[in-house]
Amino acid sequence: MTKITILVSSAGRRVALIECFRESARAAGLELEVLACDIEPALSAACQAADRALPVPRCDDPRFIETLLEIAQRFGVDLLVPTIDPELMPLSVAADRFAAIGTQVHVSPPATIEIVRDKLRTAQVLGAANVPVPRTASLEAARAMASDFDWPAFVKPAGGSASRGIRIVQSPSQLPHGTEEPMILQQLLKGPEYTVNMFVDRDGELRSAVAHQRLRIRAGEVEKGRTKRHPVFRELAEGILRAMPQMRGVLCFQVIDDPQAGPMVFEINARFGGGYPLAHRAGAEFTRWLLEETAGLPSRMHDDWLSDVLMLRYDAAFFPTQTVQL
Structure with a gap:
């Protein structure tokens, strides 16, 4: 073995x-x-x-x-x-x-990580590739175009994650000053939110794109979710890969299906997302595909996963009897 x-x-x-x-x-x-x-x-x-x-x-x-x-x-x-x-x-x-x-x-190459770790660059790169994204600007640019921006809007760290530092501002007067890190202003979207887990093989081919609706979120991660199959999510994943063809392995991106603007991509994580176990349970075993690639085994990659699989998370506990040592 x-x-x-x-x-x-x-x-x-x-x-x-x-x-x-x-x-x-x-x-x-x-x-x-x-x-x-x-x-x-x-x-x-x-x-x-x-x-x-x-x-x-x-x-x-x-x-x-x-x-x-x-x-x-x-x-x-x-x-x-x-x-x-x-x-x-x-x-x-x-x-x-x-x-x-x-x-x-x-992990994907540095050029890809550099883009996905900056929400402003992510919006620029995806927008240039005709992937639908919310209107996004740096705080400096937002102040200059305040009269031309739709309010209220989202303020968030350009490199943030886990919903850290996100807040809604009602008008230009509420834009923060003297921030400790680069911040962006982003169009406020409404509607159901989805995560799409995608797997790109070593040759750069998109092998699977599994969407789930984020029914309830805690600390930036899905607590209750349900898989949903719709062609638009696969199309968005293909568009993201065209925009950043060096992507490899497991990634996930966030989508809000705004009733007026339609589905828009607003964030990419170039790693396993916290909601991956739901995709796994639905039949898209990314962990197995990674192990097969690593071991040089024939791959079982596919996109034939189950829709309407529901995940309800709960807290569990470990009670260690000894301290972990090196």
């Missing part, structure tokens, strides 16, 4: 993702070892669920990549799976260093 060792980085609460990898390994006939790392692994639920947990510095610490390289080499990691946006760029830049020691990093 072929053995695969994966490292889930910034593991945090991603227990369900680890369980998906384990389920996929069993189905593919692979022996799987799961390593997980976090700043404080003893306080990470996903680290408790892993076979081994390891401490690492913050992803903005210069030692972060060096520590991961040491872990990857020491334990023979085949696949490194990032889970949060801030670590994508440092891992993407260092991908060749990991490849030199036999570790594949599940």
